[in-house]
Amino acid sequence: MTINEIKTLMEDIAENDPLIEQLHSDNRKGVQRIIESHNRKLQKLKKEKEDFAKLTFFEKKLYKEGFSLVAGIDEVGRGPLAGPVVAAAVILHPDFYLAGLNDSKKLSEAKRDEYFKVIQEKAHSIGIGMIEAGEIDIINIYEATKKAMLLAISNLDCNPDFLLIDAMKLQTPYPQESIIKGDSKSISIAAASVIAKVTRDNLMKEYAVQYPGYGFDQNAGYGTREHLEGLNLRGITPIHRRSFAPVKDYDLKG
Structure with missing residues (x-):
């Protein structure tokens, strides 16, 4: 076979x-490079499966205990000076697989999308649950985060039978487990992290036009230099959190 024929064949060849x-006994350098590339691909796939298996530890444990509708819950947007806090609740199928899925903060924007x-x-x-800036100012960001999570759960189209929550405890009728840094330890929470992050980022892009x-x-x-300069020049918008410093230090303009 030619080098190109071998390269094409190796794209879909079974591991064994x-x-x-x-x-391996073909001494052509091109063939050996193809084999090396194939081996690297196999090692990458192996690591992806191992990493994914670690992320399913909590879910698999719950499936064995008889739970089937396990919801992962995470939020994004506690720290910004403007915009809502957004939470997501995600129930995955037991056979769900998505190599590379992890905490949304560790992923590029392209990968998150x-x-x-x-x-x-x-x-x-x-x-999805969303609490806007005005309500955040009234009830504080911690309570707003919990409320957003509860809204996300209520907006599922079925009732979960167990909750895996990133670093929070909620008053709900469902059994739950709070996991510190859960978005890097549970596949369901990681999925919720991505959904919440992309949903909020897309909304903030719409606000950028408005x-x-x-x-x-x-x-x-978040309070970047451009954002703070905008506050200085244009004042506070309806989506700013007036209870947050330094927003509360600016007078409303216009």
């Missing part, structure tokens, strides 16, 4: 195909 052993679409397509159920000059499409409402 006898042809691989035969190719890619995984967001896959999770939406493959998840058993997704619920309220130009603050850089909301780039900073997602």
